[in-house]
Amino acid sequence: MKKRVFSAFLAAVLAFALILPGLGSAQAAGTKLVAITFDDGPGRYTNELLDGLAKRGAKATFFCLGQNAASYPNTLQRIVSEGHQLASHTYSHSNLPSIGTSAAIAEVEKTNKLYNSTIGGNENFMIRAPYGNSTADFRSKVKSPLFYWSVDTRDWEYRNATTVTNNILNNAYDGAIILLHDIYSTSVRGALDAIDILQDRGYEFVTVRELFHRRYVTPENGTVYYDCKPKGGQQAGLSAPVISVTASAGGSRISITGNEGVPIYYTTDGSPIGYGSSTYSGPFTVTGPCTIRAVSAYHLNGGRSPETKYEYTLPPASNAQIDVSDGVLSFGGVPENETVYYTLDGGDPTKNGTAYSGPVSITAPCTVSFYTAGANKIPTKVRSLHYSERENLFADVWPGKWYYDAADVAFQQGFMNGVEQYTFQPNGALTRAMVVTILYRMSGDPSPASITNPFKDVASGKYYAEAVEWAYQNSIVNGMTAVTFEPNRSISRQEMAQMLVRYLDYQGADLPDEAPGAADGYGDRKQISGWALKNVEIITSIGLMQGNEKGNFCPRGTATRAEGATVLCRMYDMLNSASESE
Ligand code: NI
Numbered sequence: 001m002k003k004r005v006f007s008a009f010l011a012a013v014l015a016f017a018l019i020l021p022g023l024g025s026a027q028a029a030g031t032k033l034v035a036i037t038f039d040d041g042p043g044r045y046t047n048e049l050l051d052g053l054a055k056r057g058a059k060a061t062f063f064c065l066g067q068n069a070a071s072y073p074n075t076l077q078r079i080v081s082e083g084h085q086l087a088s089h090t091y092s093h094s095n096l097p098s099i100g101t102s103a104a105i106a107e108v109e110k111t112n113k114l115y116n117s118t119i120g121g122n123e124n125f126m127i128r129a130p131y132g133n134s135t136a137d138f139r140s141k142v143k144s145p146l147f148y149w150s151v152d153t154r155d156w157e158y159r160n161a162t163t164v165t166n167n168i169l170n171n172a173y174d175g176a177i178i179l180l181h182d183i184y185s186t187s188v189r190g191a192l193d194a195i196d197i198l199q200d201r202g203y204e205f206v207t208v209r210e211l212f213h214r215r216y217v218t219p220e221n222g223t224v225y226y227d228c229k230p231k232g233g234q235q236a237g238l239s240a241p242v243i244s245v246t247a248s249a250g251g252s253r254i255s256i257t258g259n260e261g262v263p264i265y266y267t268t269d270g271s272p273i274g275y276g277s278s279t280y281s282g283p284f285t286v287t288g289p290c291t292i293r294a295v296s297a298y299h300l301n302g303g304r305s306p307e308t309k310y311e312y313t314l315p316p317a318s319n320a321q322i323d324v325s326d327g328v329l330s331f332g333g334v335p336e337n338e339t340v341y342y343t344l345d346g347g348d349p350t351k352n353g354t355a356y357s358g359p360v361s362i363t364a365p366c367t368v369s370f371y372t373a374g375a376n377k378i379p380t381k382v383r384s385l386h387y388s389e390r391e392n393l394f395a396d397v398w399p400g401k402w403y404y405d406a407a408d409v410a411f412q413q414g415f416m417n418g419v420e421q422y423t424f425q426p427n428g429a430l431t432r433a434m435v436v437t438i439l440y441r442m443s444g445d446p447s448p449a450s451i452t453n454p455f456k457d458v459a460s461g462k463y464y465a466e467a468v469e470w471a472y473q474n475s476i477v478n479g480m481t482a483v484t485f486e487p488n489r490s491i492s493r494q495e496m497a498q499m500l501v502r503y504l505d506y507q508g509a510d511l512p513d514e515a516p517g518a519a520d521g522y523g524d525r526k527q528i529s530g531w532a533l534k535n536v537e538i539i540t541s542i543g544l545m546q547g548n549e550k551g552n553f554c555p556r557g558t559a560t561r562a563e564g565a566t567v568l569c570r571m572y573d574m575l576n577s578a579s580e581s582e
Helices: 046-056 073-081 101-119 136-141 161-171 185-200 208-214 404-413 432-442 465-473 493-506 530-541 561-581
Strands: 017-020 032-039 060-064 085-088 177-181 203-205 242-248 251-257 264-267 284-286 290-299 308-312 321-325 328-332 338-343 366-374 383-387
Touching: 032 185, 032 208, 046 060, 046 073, 046 185, 060 073, 073 085, 073 101, 085 101, 085 208, 101 136, 161 177, 161 185, 177 185, 185 203, 208 290, 242 308, 251 264, 251 308, 321 366, 404 432, 404 561, 432 465, 432 493, 432 561, 493 530, 493 561
Parallel strands: 032 060, 032 177, 032 203, 060 085
Antiparallel strands: 017 242, 242 251, 251 284, 264 290, 290 308, 321 328, 338 366, 366 383
16 A cells, blocks of 8 residues: 655744843933933823833933822823832922921922822932922931932923023033923923934933932932032943743743843733832743833832833644554654644544544544644644545545545646645646646656756756656647746646647547547637647547536636646546556
8 A cells, every 4th residue: 555644844843032132212322411300290291291201212300299299190100110210399399498397308208108109119209399498407307319400491481492492402411400390391392302402412311310320429318419420430321131031841931131230120911110010030930921021220210221021922832743654644743741632523623632642543535633732832723634535635625626536636646746735726826837747747757868958947956847858858848939938837728738639649649630620619719829729629529628617618718726637637547548448
């Protein structure tokens, strides 16, 4: 019994390693640093400002008023989770010296409490006293440094975006703290325009906290700071963490790396990085789809890197290789922790499947449906193949199709092969090269007498090169021109008629020399080319090619692979029965 082995898909390689750099909009790190600050918000323009800052990768500090922040909890969250610094401008904007130290401290603490309950932290937020006024007594008791400004844009006075922009541009310097108010649309527009220009001039926009940290200055509680000019060196900004993913048993191993000595915070449920996030301490395993977000941060409020985000999906299970030899079905290419489920009756293997445990005898014809599944793997799609009467496996040839037998015979005899694994492509175009190759195989692959291929479009390495040469030497085909064969052109039905008559002639078949009038019954008889008419008549008279259901021959129509298989198998039968009867 003949043995037909279908080696299957390319072995699926599961091990994969993925390295993801941060995708956040990071501004180019500059050596000139500037802290832009917004007082008295949040307000109705703050979200627009945050959008503009995000687009530019610029960070800012927001000295919000507790009384305003209470109405904008989402904006407050957004300020922190987008890497800006949330800071305190007290609760109600009182002139602190006029209300006394204990009331002033109460203002600060009320604001801290509100912020911490809103963003989930537990810290004393950095302070800017309203009007830049505070007493020594207040400063001796407050648990924060005080940050004032070195560039006053007087945006509240001018309310003109261009003036705001110019006031920033004309006064900014390396280490400056710039004062604005995000409660005016003119301030927001003016600030964003100035950021564009200053970024082009090499400025990096950082939070107040980062400005001082990068310059090795540790602000002290109760001290007032106006700027932080470069002296004593500067460290580089934080870069987005790198997430690496490697396959591991039961899931994937996630490693995160970032700036040396700087903590990495991450979440695996897609939520933004905040005070509740995990601190990275080493590789961890994920076993199901999840979204990992990570930042490096020396402080979660205003000192973080751009974010890295990674959507993790389960790795796919392996595609099984199917093999049917001498009626014995086996599956391969699947690791031990995965299982192939299959049915042989056309049923759905996900519901009624048998787990494959070893080779099994099957009886043709039948339908083999199978897929692979494994713990923490995405199951493969169900694949169904027909195991035919003649023991071929087909993905696209099914019982009941008019070309079923022809395709099956063509495969069994080896004169047609699949276009791809298991696929016959019945509706695919039949090319000139295919027909010549089929005839060549039917003849038993006779080596051509010599290689004198006159066709410059038939390269010697092509699968059809020897077949074209053989067919040309035996006058079975002509070129389209003296030097071109056009191997990949779809064959027309009248070309096929000509080729088949010449082939039958070559095989010494008993053919009429001519069959005048045999094509007269075709409704489109007049469309048959003069050079083809005689052969169309002959092929019709022996019953090898016929008209369609409307009685047309369609001489210029092209043939599908299914039609080709049918005609060629019919011819094969004719030749074989003729030789048997001799
Ligand atoms: Ni103010």
